[in-house]
Amino acid sequence: MEGVDHLAHERSKAQFDVDELKIVWAGSRHEFEVSDRIARLVASDPVFRKDNRTMLARKDLFKNTLRKAAHAWKRIIELRLTEEEAKKLRFFVDEPAYTDLHWGMFVPAIQGQGTDEQQAKWLPLAYKMQIIGCYAQTELGHGSNVQGLETTATFDPQADEFIINSPTLTSSKWWPGGLGKISTHAVVYARLITDGQDHGVHGFIVQLRSLEDHLPLPGITVGDIGMKFGSGAYNSMDNGVLRFDHVRIPRDQMLMRVSQVTREGKYMQSNVPRQLVYGTMVFVRKAIVLDASCALSRAVCIATRYSAVRRQFGSQKDGVETQVIDYKTQQHRLFPLLASAYAFRFVGEWLSWLYTDVTQRLQAKDFSTLPEAHACTAGLKSLTTSATADGIEECRKLCGGHGYLSSSGLPELFAVYVPACTYEGDNVVLLLQVARFLMKTVSQLVSGKKPVGTTSYLGRVEHLMQSQPNLRIGFAELSADLIEAAVAHCQLIVVSKFIEKLQQDIPGKGVKEQMQSLCYIYALSLIHKHLGDFVATGCITPKQASLANEQLRSLYTKVRPNAVALVDAFNYTDHYLSSVLGRYDGNVYQNLYDEAWKDPLNESVVPDGYQEYVRPLLKQQLRNARL
Amino acid sequence: MEGVDHLAHERSKAQFDVDELKIVWAGSRHEFEVSDRIARLVASDPVFRKDNRTMLARKDLFKNTLRKAAHAWKRIIELRLTEEEAKKLRFFVDEPAYTDLHWGMFVPAIQGQGTDEQQAKWLPLAYKMQIIGCYAQTELGHGSNVQGLETTATFDPQADEFIINSPTLTSSKWWPGGLGKISTHAVVYARLITDGQDHGVHGFIVQLRSLEDHLPLPGITVGDIGMKFGSGAYNSMDNGVLRFDHVRIPRDQMLMRVSQVTREGKYMQSNVPRQLVYGTMVFVRKAIVLDASCALSRAVCIATRYSAVRRQFGSQKDGVETQVIDYKTQQHRLFPLLASAYAFRFVGEWLSWLYTDVTQRLQAKDFSTLPEAHACTAGLKSLTTSATADGIEECRKLCGGHGYLSSSGLPELFAVYVPACTYEGDNVVLLLQVARFLMKTVSQLVSGKKPVGTTSYLGRVEHLMQSQPNLRIGFAELSADLIEAAVAHCQLIVVSKFIEKLQQDIPGKGVKEQMQSLCYIYALSLIHKHLGDFVATGCITPKQASLANEQLRSLYTKVRPNAVALVDAFNYTDHYLSSVLGRYDGNVYQNLYDEAWKDPLNESVVPDGYQEYVRPLLKQQLRNARL
Numbered sequence A, B: 001m002e003g004v005d006h007l008a009h010e011r012s013k014a015q016f017d018v019d020e021l022k023i024v025w026a027g028s029r030h031e032f033e034v035s036d037r038i039a040r041l042v043a044s045d046p047v048f049r050k051d052n053r054t055m056l057a058r059k060d061l062f063k064n065t066l067r068k069a070a071h072a073w074k075r076i077i078e079l080r081l082t083e084e085e086a087k088k089l090r091f092f093v094d095e096p097a098y099t100d101l102h103w104g105m106f107v108p109a110i111q112g113q114g115t116d117e118q119q120a121k122w123l124p125l126a127y128k129m130q131i132i133g134c135y136a137q138t139e140l141g142h143g144s145n146v147q148g149l150e151t152t153a154t155f156d157p158q159a160d161e162f163i164i165n166s167p168t169l170t171s172s173k174w175w176p177g178g179l180g181k182i183s184t185h186a187v188v189y190a191r192l193i194t195d196g197q198d199h200g201v202h203g204f205i206v207q208l209r210s211l212e213d214h215l216p217l218p219g220i221t222v223g224d225i226g227m228k229f230g231s232g233a234y235n236s237m238d239n240g241v242l243r244f245d246h247v248r249i250p251r252d253q254m255l256m257r258v259s260q261v262t263r264e265g266k267y268m269q270s271n272v273p274r275q276l277v278y279g280t281m282v283f284v285r286k287a288i289v290l291d292a293s294c295a296l297s298r299a300v301c302i303a304t305r306y307s308a309v310r311r312q313f314g315s316q317k318d319g320v321e322t323q324v325i326d327y328k329t330q331q332h333r334l335f336p337l338l339a340s341a342y343a344f345r346f347v348g349e350w351l352s353w354l355y356t357d358v359t360q361r362l363q364a365k366d367f368s369t370l371p372e373a374h375a376c377t378a379g380l381k382s383l384t385t386s387a388t389a390d391g392i393e394e395c396r397k398l399c400g401g402h403g404y405l406s407s408s409g410l411p412e413l414f415a416v417y418v419p420a421c422t423y424e425g426d427n428v429v430l431l432l433q434v435a436r437f438l439m440k441t442v443s444q445l446v447s448g449k450k451p452v453g454t455t456s457y458l459g460r461v462e463h464l465m466q467s468q469p470n471l472r473i474g475f476a477e478l479s480a481d482l483i484e485a486a487v488a489h490c491q492l493i494v495v496s497k498f499i500e501k502l503q504q505d506i507p508g509k510g511v512k513e514q515m516q517s518l519c520y521i522y523a524l525s526l527i528h529k530h531l532g533d534f535v536a537t538g539c540i541t542p543k544q545a546s547l548a549n550e551q552l553r554s555l556y557t558k559v560r561p562n563a564v565a566l567v568d569a570f571n572y573t574d575h576y577l578s579s580v581l582g583r584y585d586g587n588v589y590q591n592l593y594d595e596a597w598k599d600p601l602n603e604s605v606v607p608d609g610y611q612e613y614v615r616p617l618l619k620q621q622l623r624n625a626r627l
Helices: A008-012 A018-026 A029-043 A058-078 A083-093 A098-113 A116-127 A276-309 A328-363 A370-398 A400-404 A410-421 A427-445 A453-460 A462-466 A479-502 A511-529 A531-536 A542-568 A588-596 A610-618 B008-012 B018-026 B029-043 B058-078 B083-093 B098-113 B116-127 B276-309 B328-363 B370-398 B400-404 B410-421 B427-445 B453-460 B462-466 B479-502 B511-529 B531-536 B542-568 B588-596 B610-618
Strands: A133-136 A152-156 A161-165 A185-194 A197-207 A220-224 A240-244 A247-250 A259-261 A267-269 B133-136 B152-156 B161-165 B185-194 B197-207 B220-224 B240-244 B247-250 B259-261 B267-269
Touching: A008 A542, A018 A029, A018 A511, A018 A542, A029 A083, A058 A083, A058 A098, A058 B610, A083 A098, A098 A116, A098 A133, A098 A185, A098 A197, A098 A276, A161 A197, A185 A240, A185 A259, A197 A247, A276 A328, A276 A370, A276 A400, A276 A410, A276 A542, A328 A370, A328 A479, A328 A511, A328 A542, A328 B479, A370 A400, A370 A410, A370 A427, A370 A453, A370 A479, A400 A410, A400 B410, A410 B400, A427 A453, A427 A462, A427 A479, A453 A479, A479 A511, A479 B328, A511 A531, A511 A542, A531 A542, A531 B531, A531 B542, A542 B531, A610 B058, B008 B542, B018 B029, B018 B511, B018 B542, B029 B083, B058 B083, B058 B098, B083 B098, B098 B116, B098 B133, B098 B185, B098 B197, B098 B276, B161 B197, B185 B240, B185 B259, B197 B247, B276 B328, B276 B370, B276 B410, B276 B542, B328 B370, B328 B479, B328 B511, B328 B542, B370 B400, B370 B410, B370 B427, B370 B453, B370 B479, B400 B410, B427 B453, B427 B462, B427 B479, B453 B479, B479 B511, B511 B531, B511 B542, B531 B542
Parallel strands: A133 A185, A152 A185, B133 B185, B152 B185
Antiparallel strands: A152 A161, A161 A247, A185 A197, A220 A240, A259 A267, B152 B161, B161 B247, B185 B197, B220 B240, B259 B267
16 A cells, blocks of 8 residues: 555545645745755655654653754755755754754844854854853743842952852752753853842853863753653753852853943943844744744644544445544534634744834834734734644544554644743733733823724724723733733734735635635634623624624535645645654554554563563462462 | 741641541542552552653553552552552552553453353453453544444354454554553454354453463464653553454353354344443443542642742732732632532532442333433543643643643643543543433423433423424534533533532531632633623623623632642642642752752763764864865
């Protein structure tokens, strides 16, 4: 059965041009071409195989990740890959590694917060990986509240040095990826203290390990924080713990683009606006939204293909059971997730535009759109990552029992994805920020301030004009409800941007029609999910709600013949999916069967432990047996 | 700080008698006493330690589980434990093992489906563990639809034997726990064929492995199906694959209590009612509901204690941050789960009563309540397991980043729990059964048939009397909506049984008041969650919805000072919780820190792989480096 496409019939039913939708999904023909080429490059390289990662013990898993990271770097250099291509290659290697933090946090921190001299000194080393860095912010006792960090950096004017210190157990740096075993350097966030005065949290470049023998430098205690969710997942990463016992660093290793400490120990602000920090936040979070669309679309791709292969109940005329994708209950769970994957893709695209816009304004010292841009990215990060984590798990359940097997790829995908709900801003804390922003916007309506961008609809709501919300009193008490308002606001953005996308010129036979169906499914399933809010506020009547439900069902019927083609449009290789259930050729059962035998437990017919722990039981040779 | 109770202040605030609530939770003073004693016995035995399980590679993990199972058996015999105590001991060992299937499925299958002679022959061997059995039903291509199984058992009248065969790849037995490496025997479900005629699926006792050398018998291919979700979790279990190549067994190994094949090959039904099977289903599923309350309460216990320890933001007068349990957003997510744990406990208790009632009626050949009892257990199994799986994950998120660490116990708990949503009836398939039962009940209203038990409220709904639902047309099309109706029906049962529990005499200062608050929180949070249904159907007005919300918030305030004591009432040992975040003494940070250093990666300061894969990078000795 090798070489047979078990899903050929499904593909033949598609009513649109799949290749054109691939371009839409990728963002452009260029993006598609690069992704496609690099994905195949990674998939064809045996060093990058992923199928054994859940079977490895921690140390073997970690060593194998070091091997992949070194090999990736080698290939990047050998093939003279561009920065864009190198980034894609690391993406398709698809395994958390210390390099994620080096390139994704350490380098950008120096770029964003370092002076020109600091950049000139440190970046060439980092670019060549002659030093490896991580980003040491969170502490054992402090996560979301950065202002609560306890690590101190005290200036010693005599020596012209900072003394980095961990005064308490809870001040231990905790979580930074790449810290535990690999990084030679870190950007460390600590309270700056000069002359007994606390100036709040600032960033410092600190060398952690010797470049000769990799041993931690004096005064530094560093290690891995231990196993995390899943078998492979983030266990390939050395998330670390770090304590400082009065470690001295030169003054010029404080990142001084925004604030400085002079030779005399004077604390000063530069004329570089602090708001720049928000620009970086917008950048990081729009990347997280696009990642969400990747992760969710992977899960949806697996669940959709498997739902077309799997048959259960409802024997038809030929005695063959019904494909589970034909059940309305399956469609009702799966198709809104398919629609969400596309919705998140397009809102992520829009955030990319927003980032460009914000950057240009910042350069022109126009900070007016920053609060709204910040609220957008915070809220959309929260919304899309929560929906994606839940969606991956739902896709796993849609695959029935087999979704629980590691070879389905879904347990790994879930375990490796869920931290996105916590890192770069806990999702609930972010929604509270959005809620606070919305309350502030509403409170300013009465003074005639016109809301802009994604909040402009608030200016059209008559009764809000009369309201005088008190920001202080009641916010904490009503916070659970305000969070729901924040979610609704963000959902509106997602729906609006999906509709705006449809107003663009989209070539390819039937492509726009499919996108339209998905957009409607996304919007209508939100109404279904949050029906209480819509009906209780009189936005829709119960009759309309019921019509919306009917419409949803008929859209499922419309999408059904196109479902497999709609996930083919993600253009994922079998290597990237790493799921027996999601294989392109749909040859699920033979491969599930073959995969099983590769488990270490099957290396011997009689398992290790039988002689000591099973045979004595069967032979009743247990000491003290009295039966 | 050892020996200090960091949660003492929380405990001192409790407004009720915790010891009395412990009795209520346990079900009786006797249950409490046995659980308490056996839990401590297991916790104090070093063989049963669980803290290293996520670090072990598959083979080591599995071997360690065999060791625990043998040790458990040894202790059961040495201490002359009763059946009740032995069961508790296996429960508190808290690691999936082949013995779960031996005691939980193999033995009951023979008890329920074997003739007196078969029971006399096989049960003594099984009771002494001189044979070890599993339950081989699901196949690679067939799960929920038992009637679709493909394995055949063809009677050969010449030899007076059945020939067990796997005709296709998809007919391979797949998933049975204990099958992969350990079981010597299995109850195998196969299509019975006599004289060319297919009589549907029946159970057969088949020996799989030699009792001498543990090798598979001729014609049998058997192995483990590979890694599953999580690092420890169900990987301690040898879920297996099994194929038969014309394996012969004596005729008397067909389980013949309900149907027989005679020496001549004639297929016959005994006078034992087939409905007995449903009695077993009710039994198994009520156990699953009680398990749900255990799993959810564990997660809630961890999240509640940690939420009282963890502080973030909102510095108060003394400069200390606010306990996260004081945030309304945290309470709004956590307290309904706390209430759910109690709600599921009480509905599980009621199911135990229902099982007794059904059993007595079956003995008296009264099958009248079976359909309703079956719908209750199917629906409540689905409802409670889905809510528990989601609830565990929510509790993990409530613990922020640290919930992602294996040492939090929550990833393990989730990975080991989620199969409950699939095994013993996929949760969606079960809800469809409930929906079908409800439709049938409604369709019979018009003919004047009075609905009984949990459906009696349907008889009080005027407009239903006039409705004439057509069971055939529209069911599939409307199945997604019907599932929501089924859920609502089951939620009503849970709320009703909680209220009934409160009508009992409950001793202990303040105990009933606490239970009342939890009951209201459970009910009101359901209204909040399903607001659309309540408002759209005119059951409540938007104004009432808003009042319900207010009431919910004030109940949170009422529960808050009692929260830690309410989870103490579960009486879980630290061993059973196996969570640094959920420790009874609240000494979280020191123990997180200490746990970290036990990871294998920390065995050496410089990690394995540094010389080969990191140093060459730092020293730019990579072959072909061209930078």
